[in-house]
Amino acid sequence: xxxxxxxxxxxxxxxxxxxxxxxxxxxxxxxxxxxxxxxxxxxxxxxxxxxxxxxxxxxxxxxxxxxxxxxxxxxxxxxxxxxxxxxxxxxxxxxxxxxxxxxxxxxxxxxxxxxxxxxxxxxxxxxxxxxxxxxxxxxxxxxxxxxxxxxxxxxxxxxxxxxxxxxxxxxxxxxxxxxxxxxxxxxxxxxxxxxxxxxxxxxxxxxxxxxxxxxxxxxxxxxxxxxxxxxxxxxxxxxxxxxxxxxxxxxxxxxxxxxxxxxxxxxxxxxxxxxxxxxxxxxxxxxxxxxxxxxxxxxxxxxxxxxxxxxxxxxxxxxxxxxxxxxxxxxxxxxxxxxxxxxxxxxxxxxxxxxxxxxxxxxxxxxxxxx
Amino acid sequence: xxxxxxxxxxxxxxxxxxxxxxxxxxxxxxxxxxxxxxxxxxxxxxxxxxxxxxxxxxxxxxxxxxxxxxxxxxxxxxxxxxxxxxxxxxxxxxxxxxxxxxxxxxxxxxxxxxxxxxxxxxxxxxxxxxxxxxxxxxxxxxxxxxxxxxxxxxxxxxxxxxxxxxxxxxxxxxxxxxxxxxxxxxxxxxxxxxxxxxxxxxxxxxxxxxxxxxxxxxxxxxxxxxxxxxxxxxxxxxxxxxxxxxxxxxxxxxxxxxxxxxxxxxxxxxxxxxxxxxxxxxxxxxxxxxxxxxxxxxxxxxxxxxxxxxxxxxxxxxxxxxxxxxxxxxxxxxxxxxxxxxxxxxxxxxxxxxxxxxxxxxxxxxxxxxx
Numbered sequence: 158x159x160x161x162x163x164x165x166x167x168x169x170x171x172x173x174x175x176x177x178x179x180x181x182x183x184x185x186x187x188x189x190x191x192x193x194x195x196x197x198x199x200x201x202x203x204x205x206x207x208x209x210x211x212x213x214x215x216x217x218x219x220x221x222x223x224x225x226x227x228x229x230x231x232x233x234x235x236x237x238x239x240x241x242x243x244x245x246x247x248x249x250x251x252x253x254x255x256x257x258x259x260x261x262x263x264x265x266x267x268x269x270x271x272x273x274x275x276x277x278x279x280x281x282x283x284x285x286x287x288x289x290x291x292x293x294x295x296x297x298x299x300x301x302x303x304x305x306x307x308x309x310x311x312x313x314x315x316x317x318x319x320x321x322x323x324x325x326x327x328x329x330x331x332x333x334x335x336x337x338x339x340x341x342x343x344x345x346x347x348x349x350x351x352x353x354x355x356x357x358x359x360x361x362x363x364x365x366x367x368x369x370x371x372x373x374x375x376x377x378x379x380x381x382x383x384x385x386x387x388x389x390x391x392x393x394x395x396x397x398x399x400x401x402x403x404x405x406x407x408x409x410x411x412x413x414x415x416x417x418x419x420x421x422x423x424x425x426x427x428x429x430x431x432x433x434x435x436x437x438x439x440x441x442x443x444x445x446x447x448x449x450x451x452x453x454x455x456x457x458x459x460x461x462x463x464x465x466x467x468x469x470x471x472x473x474x475x476x477x478x479x480x481x482x483x484x485x486x487x488x489x490x491x492x493x494x495x496x497x498x499x500x501x502x503x504x505x506x507x508x509x510x511x512x513x514x515x516x517x518x519x520x521x522x523x524x525x526x527x528x
Numbered sequence: 529x530x531x532x533x534x535x536x537x538x539x540x541x542x543x544x545x546x547x548x549x550x551x552x553x554x555x556x557x558x559x560x561x562x563x564x565x566x567x568x569x570x571x572x573x574x575x576x577x578x579x580x581x582x583x584x585x586x587x588x589x590x591x592x593x594x595x596x597x598x599x600x601x602x603x604x605x606x607x608x609x610x611x612x613x614x615x616x617x618x619x620x621x622x623x624x625x626x627x628x629x630x631x632x633x634x635x636x637x638x639x640x641x642x643x644x645x646x647x648x649x650x651x652x653x654x655x656x657x658x659x660x661x662x663x664x665x666x667x668x669x670x671x672x673x674x675x676x677x678x679x680x681x682x683x684x685x686x687x688x689x690x691x692x693x694x695x696x697x698x699x700x701x702x703x704x705x706x707x708x709x710x711x712x713x714x715x716x717x718x719x720x721x722x723x724x725x726x727x728x729x730x731x732x733x734x735x736x737x738x739x740x741x742x743x744x745x746x747x748x749x750x751x752x753x754x755x756x757x758x759x760x761x762x763x764x765x766x767x768x769x770x771x772x773x774x775x776x777x778x779x780x781x782x783x784x785x786x787x788x789x790x791x792x793x794x795x796x797x798x799x800x801x802x803x804x805x806x807x808x809x810x811x812x813x814x815x816x817x818x819x820x821x822x823x824x825x826x827x828x829x830x831x832x833x834x835x836x837x838x839x840x841x842x843x844x845x846x847x848x849x850x851x852x853x854x855x856x857x858x859x860x861x862x863x864x865x866x867x868x869x870x871x872x873x874x875x876x877x878x879x880x881x882x883x884x885x886x887x888x889x890x891x892x893x894x895x896x897x898x899x
Binding site: 174175177270273274331332333334335337338339341342344345346348349350351367368370371374375378383386387389390391392400402403404406407408410411414415418431435438439441444470 | 704708742809
């Protein structure tokens with residue numbers, strides 16, 4: 158099933174946080190389930206850095222199952238028989254929404270680095286445009302993990318009246334120094350690839366595949382915990398019993414990372430990777446609120462369920478706890494679910510019954526309160 | 529002061545663990561202090577991945593101070609008025625000892641990837657050759673951190689009769705899956721650089737500077753703790769007050785990493801980086817001893833002082849503790865000093881009074897026991 162698509166023309170340019178604007182803006186999105194007559198059963202899902210709008214069904218690019226199909230669907234914790242689900246590809250992305258690989262109307266060539274920098278706040282602006290287009294005033298919940306969680310936090314601070322509840326998962330109120338560092342390594346790997354051509358690779362019918370692959374490999378290490386790597390691969394050799402004393406992928410973990418890198422190149426645009434990692438780096442609700450995170454949530458009336466994982470070292474529990482403290486300080490209605498897991502940051506994408514139960518229960522409670 | 533150099537000719541080839549051999553073998557080394565008449569005051573220092581033999585005096589390549597000059601020197605915890613210090617550049621390195629950038633006598637060109645794979649054990653073989661050349665039967669101590677610590681462990685298992693004591697710092701009995709993964713990313717970054725030319729860059733008067741720089745940036749993140757990055761850089765901007773909304777190094781941490789990357793390229797050979805990271809990946813005293821690490825130390829009579837740092841996530845305290853347990857199980861005489869520090873893995877290179885006191889005290893105790 159191809160994405161639904163809505164294009165906002167010259168009369169509705171997207172005004173960006175940087176001061177620049179984009180027009181036209183196309184948003185590619187998917188919906189699942191049926192919007193009820195009261196329009197009170199909509200749930201907006203925000204995807205992560207390399208995610209997309211294909212939450213449930215097979216992804217048409219990769220032919221892999223939808224990234225949250227264990228959580229969302231008929232009879233699933235987020236039950237599409239009950240809820241109307243919306244997920245759109247973020248602005249700056251590469252799955253149908255306008256991004257650096259889109260055609261720049263001024264040049265009739267791909268934007269490349271002429272695409273203006275986008276922020277997490279800009280992503281939400283497009284999501285609000287979509288919500289307005291769908292004539293939905295308020296969603297029952299907004300939910301997402303990692304960069305998706307940043308988006309949920311941004312909804313909570315910028316559009317508190319458009320949400321009845323929010324579920325930020327495995328995320329942070331700002332991107333840490335270490336996380337900026339890992340993103341920067343990824344960007345430098347892409348830009349170091351001569352096939353990147355200062356961003357103009359599409360024009361030249363090239364792709365910075367090696368650089369993007371190295372970027373993905375680096376990031377992938379941060380998505381897993383050390384324990385997960387040790388349990389999954391340890392020091393096991395790949396298809397051999399002893400070392401080759403070469404630079405071949407002797408170890409399973411090397412083979413796995415190379416595979417992750419080369420697969421990623423087939424499905425993701427390198428410039429989108431630059432822009433989206435940068436938007437995460439810029440995310441900082443603390444500085445924006447003069448060091449007092451609670452101020453970010455002063456207008457928030459929604460119920461919030463914060464979920465973190467003990468084995469996540471990219472967005473550790475301490476960062477979720479900081480959000481919980483701020484929400485409590487602002488008088489918000491907040492639940493905090495810190496899930497014991499050794500799977501690392503990727504836990505939010507996996508079959509995690511504790512997460513599923515928390516989300517299902519929280520949504521039911523929100524509905525029953527009809528807040 | 530240029531390095532001392534000793535070359536072992538065709539009659540003394542280095543037999544490698546891979547089954548291959550290297551000849552001739554040149555070892556570049558430095559000594560500090562004076563060997564006493566009884567030849568009982570020698571201390572062998574093993575350097576880390578990107579270290580070298582310039583422990584005390586300014587490095588002639590970088591003009592930067594010796595990497596352990598706070599620890600070693602006149603009146604320092606390892607006092608050169610008292611001890612005779614030896615440090616040699618490892619086999620496979622690029623500071624004078626034979627490595628992949630050395631001339632292959634068969635081709636009269638740099639070895640490049642024709643250089644045979646070397647292991648930590650091979651490094652110690654060359655160090656023993658140097659010790660024999662210096663006519664020193666037994667060193668008072670062998671000491672090193674990180675890859676240097678792996679070498680110390682290898683001395684303990686392979687040449688227990690050549691050491692009175694050993695001080696492995698911030699190291700592990702095997703390279704973990706996560707650490708192999710980070711090394712593999714670095715190698716892939718180098719190999720992805722077209723200026724690497726399948727290793728033949730010296731022939732072509734080129735250098736894979738961008739790839740090596742990305743490799744160093746990745747590694748550098750792992751040398752610091754998250755806390756250290758947060759305290760040192762946080763989300764501070766570099767030379768500006770607000771974001772540029774570009775891919776410039778807006779954040780101090782980005783600027784710092786780029787600087788670390790580009791500096792490294794001037795002092796280190798890319799192929800050496802490939803070979804030495806690989807030697808670390810292959811290091812595994814546990815598998816070599818059929819899963820029982822204690823067996824690695826069954827012939828060890830030396831005193832051992834294991835040092836780790838609480839903020840080190842590359843070689844965490846748990847890995848040192850495993851060595852301590854094995855040493856205790858083998859009946860060895862072992863002290864364990866786990867130092868409270870938030871500086872990360874790099875702590876072993878820094879001015880750490882607790883480490884200095886531990887080393888100074890331990891060496892005095894070893895001397896007094898005259899074991």
